[in-house]
Amino acid sequence: xxxxxxxxxxxxxxxxxxxxxxxxxxxxxxxxxxxxxxxxxxxxxxxxxxxxxxxxxxxxxxxxxxxxxxxxxxxxxxxxxxxxxxxxxxxxxxxxxxxxxxxxxxxxxxxxxxxxxxxxxxxxxxxxxxxxxxxxxxxxxxxxxxxxxxxxxxxxxxxxxxxxxxxxxxxxxxxxxxxxxxxxxxxxxxxxxxxxxxxxxxxxxxxxxxxxxxxxxxxxxxxxxxxxxxxxxxxxxxxxxxxxxxxxxxxxxxxxxxxxxxxxxxxxxxxxxxxxxxxxxxxxxxxxxxxxxxxxxxxxxxxxxxxxxxxxxxxxxxxxxxxxxxxxxxxxxxxxxxxxxxxxxxxxxxxxxxxxxxxxxxxxxxxxxxxxxxxxxxxxxxxxxxxxxxxxxxxxxxxxxxxxxxxxxxxxxxxxxxxxxxxxxxxxxxxxxxxxxxxxxxxxxxxxxxxxxxxxxxxxxxxxxxxxxxxxxxxxxxxxxxxxxxxxxxxxxxxxxx
DNA sequence: CCCACAAGTCGTATGATTGG
DNA sequence: CCAATCATACGACTTGTGGG
Numbered sequence: 001x002x003x004x005x006x007x008x009x010x011x012x013x014x015x016x017x018x019x020x021x022x023x024x025x026x027x028x029x030x031x032x033x034x035x036x037x038x039x040x041x042x043x044x045x046x047x048x049x050x051x052x053x054x055x056x057x058x059x060x061x062x063x064x065x066x067x068x069x070x071x072x073x074x075x076x077x078x079x080x081x082x083x084x085x086x087x088x089x090x091x092x093x094x095x096x097x098x099x100x101x102x103x104x105x106x107x108x109x110x111x112x113x114x115x116x117x118x119x120x121x122x123x124x125x126x127x128x129x130x131x132x133x134x135x136x137x138x139x140x141x142x143x144x145x146x147x148x149x150x151x152x153x154x155x156x157x158x159x160x161x162x163x164x165x166x167x168x169x170x171x172x173x174x175x176x177x178x179x180x181x182x183x184x185x186x187x188x189x190x191x192x193x194x195x196x197x198x199x200x201x202x203x204x205x206x207x208x209x210x211x212x213x214x215x216x217x218x219x220x221x222x223x224x225x226x227x228x229x230x231x232x233x234x235x236x237x238x239x240x241x242x243x244x245x246x247x248x249x250x251x252x253x254x255x256x257x258x259x260x261x262x263x264x265x266x267x268x269x270x271x272x273x274x275x276x277x278x279x280x281x282x283x284x285x286x287x288x289x290x291x292x293x294x295x296x297x298x299x300x301x302x303x304x305x306x307x308x309x310x311x312x313x314x315x316x317x318x319x320x321x322x323x324x325x326x327x328x329x330x331x332x333x334x335x336x337x338x339x340x341x342x343x344x345x346x347x348x349x350x351x352x353x354x355x356x357x358x359x360x361x362x363x364x365x366x367x368x369x370x371x372x373x374x375x376x377x378x379x380x381x382x383x384x385x386x387x388x389x390x391x392x393x394x395x396x397x398x399x400x401x402x403x404x405x406x407x408x409x410x411x412x413x414x415x416x417x418x419x420x421x422x423x424x425x426x427x428x429x430x431x432x433x434x435x436x437x438x439x440x441x442x443x444x445x446x447x448x449x450x451x452x453x454x455x456x457x458x459x460x461x462x463x464x465x466x467x468x469x470x471x472x473x474x475x476x477x478x479x480x481x482x483x484x485x486x487x488x489x490x491x492x493x494x495x496x497x498x
Numbered sequence: 499c500c501c502a503c504a505a506g507t508c509g510t511a512t513g514a515t516t517g518g
Numbered sequence: 519c520c521a522a523t524c525a526t527a528c529g530a531c532t533t534g535t536g537g538g
Contacts, residue, residue, distance in 0.1 A: 142529090204529070392531080
């Protein structure tokens with residue numbers, strides 16, 4: 001096989017690697033250097049030839065040019081200059097009828113199809129949008145694109161490999177660079193969104209359109225195994241850590257004794273009516289390293305932490321503690337982050353069919369304010385509580401109204417206390433322990449987020465995506481972990497409304 | 499451990515149908 | 519004629535399995 005040309009060659013007896021190479025260059029009139037690979041049936045992949053190897057009849061060989069870029073002029077063998085030209089040459093089974101031999105040459109066995117794969121043509125409306133980058137594609141248009149790609153690819157395979165999905169997307173991005181350029185997202189993230197999108201398309205299409213095909217049939221699960229109902233095993237996806245554990249060195253001026261005296265002094269100062277706040281902060285800084293060790297390494301309970309460091313249960317100290325870990329002010333981060341995204345988040349959540357009452361109310365309230373800065377605050381509040389809805393998680397797992405009797409067993413929760421008509425205060429609780437109380441939602445929210453990092457808590461499964469969104473888009477803490485796909489898609493949606 | 503996938507299911511964009 | 523309502527198709531999501 002060479003480019004789109006497949007040719008059969010006849011062999012007598014066994015051939016060596018060198019003989020095959022000579023034959024290949026004759027058949028395809030190759031001038032440049034190339035190497036041969038053969039199809040290994042047991043591994044189902046192309047591999048290099050061994051010297052003196054004996055090949056069974058009906059073996060497929062692929063020609064790979066070693067010098068790239070011979071593809072100029074009218075040649076459409078090799079659509080992209082950087083591509084290697086794959087080529088096949090086969091020897092037919094001498095004693096088999098040609099009809100069966102023809103299946104050998106069918107494109108289905110072309111495992112390198114993706115190298116010379118041509119993108120299907122899209123309608124001019126779609127191409128326009130892709131080239132200019134705006135307005136964003138409608139769902140129907142994206143569907144049409146996916147459908148076209150599916151139809152173009154299924155000629156070769158119904159089950160593209162990971163690499164093949166990636167190559168298709170790379171080609172797509174090459175032709176339509178605007179598609180890859182999304183604000184607030186790396187090209188890699190956009191690429192993985194498209195890869196997942198293609199995988200969903202193939203998965204759904206196989207199930208819905210092509211489920212009768214033998215290739216698809218052969219992958220059917222044998223049995224749903226009925227005794228599954230016996231097992232309750234609600235083993236959900238595990239919770240996730242938020243930030244890499246931060247374990248700083250103890251300050252050089254400190255030793256066990258001085259730390260102990262700091263702790264004692266802090267505890268005494270906490271009971272005073274007029275504590276010396278700046279000294280408290282100093283002592284908290286001095287004991288920071290020891291406190292991190294205690295929380296991260298020894299995993300002590302929140303109650304024990306409170307006994308040793310009662311000051312950690314104070315709004316200002318929480319903010320400062322976060323700053324010691326993350327080196328920026330969490331209130332600033334939240335303010336800046338939501339100043340950037342609030343409007344877009346609110347527009348995005350408005351497109352949802354249904355929202356929790358609190359979110360609806362918050363959105364409605366925005367219009368009530370005439371003053372611009374009050375209005376902005378209201379928008380930020382609405383945006384914060386809209387995030388769980390956007391990523392399909394429940395708001396009440398984060399913010400619960402206290403008079404409702406349902407108890408929530410989450411590590412951290414904000415509770416809303418309602419007085420006469422008005423919300424009177426917000427309380428942040430860790431494991432049932434009150435951390436702080438605040439009259440202002442945004443302060444409570446800052447404490448809420450900081451708490452995960454300060455007490456080294458996992459993100460509960462029920463709020464994994466919400467907290468990931470806050471972490472990456474608002475706090476801008478990037479760990480090495482791949483971004484959750486739902487979170488990425490929500491970012492994409494929000495971008496469209498920015 | 500990670501990834502692809504099947505199976506089952508949900509939410510909603512979109513187009514057809516209905517009623518005023 | 520247009521809107522409200524309905525039906526359907528399709529992308530997305532979850533859970534569990536199997537294979538590397």
